[in-house]
Amino acid sequence: MEKLLGEKKRVAVVGGGVAGAVLAKNLQDHADLYLIDPKEYFEIAWAAMRAAVEPSFAERTVINHSEYLPKTHIITSAATHITESEVTTAQGGVVGFDYLVIATGHPGPPEFTRSEKLRQYQAEYDRIKAAKSVLVVGGGPSGVELAAEIIFAFPDKKVTLVHKGPRLLEFVGEKAGKKALNWLTSKKVEVILGQSVNLDSGSNGVYETSGGERIHADCHFLCIGQPSASSWLKETCLSNSLDARGRLMVDNKFKVKGHDNIFAIGDITDIPELKQGYLAQGHAAIVAKNLKLLMKGQSESKLSTYKPASPFALVSLGKKEGVAQMMCLTLSGRVPGMIKSGDLFVGMTRKNLGLKSDAK
Numbered sequence: 001m002e003k004l005l006g007e008k009k010r011v012a013v014v015g016g017g018v019a020g021a022v023l024a025k026n027l028q029d030h031a032d033l034y035l036i037d038p039k040e041y042f043e044i045a046w047a048a049m050r051a052a053v054e055p056s057f058a059e060r061t062v063i064n065h066s067e068y069l070p071k072t073h074i075i076t077s078a079a080t081h082i083t084e085s086e087v088t089t090a091q092g093g094v095v096g097f098d099y100l101v102i103a104t105g106h107p108g109p110p111e112f113t114r115s116e117k118l119r120q121y122q123a124e125y126d127r128i129k130a131a132k133s134v135l136v137v138g139g140g141p142s143g144v145e146l147a148a149e150i151i152f153a154f155p156d157k158k159v160t161l162v163h164k165g166p167r168l169l170e171f172v173g174e175k176a177g178k179k180a181l182n183w184l185t186s187k188k189v190e191v192i193l194g195q196s197v198n199l200d201s202g203s204n205g206v207y208e209t210s211g212g213e214r215i216h217a218d219c220h221f222l223c224i225g226q227p228s229a230s231s232w233l234k235e236t237c238l239s240n241s242l243d244a245r246g247r248l249m250v251d252n253k254f255k256v257k258g259h260d261n262i263f264a265i266g267d268i269t270d271i272p273e274l275k276q277g278y279l280a281q282g283h284a285a286i287v288a289k290n291l292k293l294l295m296k297g298q299s300e301s302k303l304s305t306y307k308p309a310s311p312f313a314l315v316s317l318g319k320k321e322g323v324a325q326m327m328c329l330t331l332s333g334r335v336p337g338m339i340k341s342g343d344l345f346v347g348m349t350r351k352n353l354g355l356k357s358d359a360k
């Protein structure tokens with residue numbers, strides 16, 4: 001009986017992006033914790049564009065889960081099914097839980113180990129370095145940040161960015177998109193809007209666009225938005241909890257609607273706010289606090305609630321400048337650059353996981 005009372009509750013966290021990583025870090029001393037992720041490492045997703053032009057930076061952005069989660073059972077496999085009490089993984093493992101937290105924002109990178117991931121960044125760097133001209137496809141935050149990183153690191157390269165929408169950075173206001181466009185064109189990046197690229201046409205280094213333009217480029221990078229990683233939930237007890245965009249519907253305590261012991265945090269949720277890593281970390285902090293209370297037997301009324309955040313987003317433009325959207329205000333240049341662009345919050349994120357700012 002004593003043993004039963006002293007036993008820790010089992011918490012399964014599915015997804016090892018920033019939301020799942022921070023949650024697991026906060027809970028590992030308080031629960032019998034399982035982190036389920038198809039790869040062995042956590043990657044600081046918003047630093048990937050810098051990692052492609054600076055391999056030594058990549059070393060700090062790819063962190064083995066075991067480094068910051070010494071007290072967690074790490075299951076390196078994708079979750080493929082859940083019930084109200086168990087998660088099944090692609091390798092056929094079954095993890096029982098008292099509480100489940102789903103944090104599978106987007107499909108992660110295909111590389112399984114940290115060294116594979118770092119080799120992939122090195123290969124991207126080698127490709128960019130060897131190229132005279134680079135084509136970036138997509139004008140959302142990834143495409144804009146990658147084009148900016150390339151032209152900042154290699155000012156002599158010919159960089160072309162093609163975006164099928166009418167303007168850059170459609171997830172924030174028009175002014176922010178215009179400022180990013182002005183910055184890129186001032187650095188001689190060619191920006192083509194309202195057209196798509198036929199990537200199959202590029203085998204001889206000439207890519208055709210839907211508008212009949214021909215772009216010479218030695219290599220290309222595809223930077224299109226990633227879908228939510230929720231298709232694996234369609235045949236589960238959460239099938240009715242997914243909205244039309246494949247996001248999990250949650251209440252203001254991050255409980256998945258209709259379920260008492262299943263929570264969701266980060267980009268996978270339907271919370272009406274910009275999808276941002278710093279907000280995902282905020283979700284994780286609240287759910288960790290609430291789960292600690294629930295595991296101590298506290299009542300629902302003691303739980304903290306969450307209010308969707310006002311729009312705030314920062315897009316880096318190389319290492320020194322950026323563009324920021326704060327509610328209706330748009331700022332560009334060195335001030336947003338000072339906040340984000342130097343280190344891309346990598347040191348801060350590492351510290352939140354209890355690690356040193358550098359990778360040594």
Ligand SMILES: Cc1cc2nc3c(=O)[nH]c(=O)nc-3n(C[C@H](O)[C@H](O)[C@H](O)COP(=O)(O)OP(=O)(O)OC[C@H]3O[C@@H](n4cnc5c(N)ncnc54)[C@H](O)[C@@H]3O)c2cc1C
Nearest residue numbers: 015016017018019046079104105106108266267276277278
């Ligand atoms: C270019 C760019 C710049 C950005 N800049 C910023 C910024 O300046 N500040 C900021 O706060 N945010 C920024 N963001 C947004 C930020 O990256 C995301 O909001 C954040 O990464 C979301 O975290 P997450 O943990 O919810 O999801 P993700 O980071 O998508 O992680 C999901 C995890 O789930 C795992 N997974 C997927 N499917 C399964 C499965 N079936 N089973 C198990 N695991 C699974 C994946 O492997 C991955 O590890 C930026 C994004 C981009 C693209």
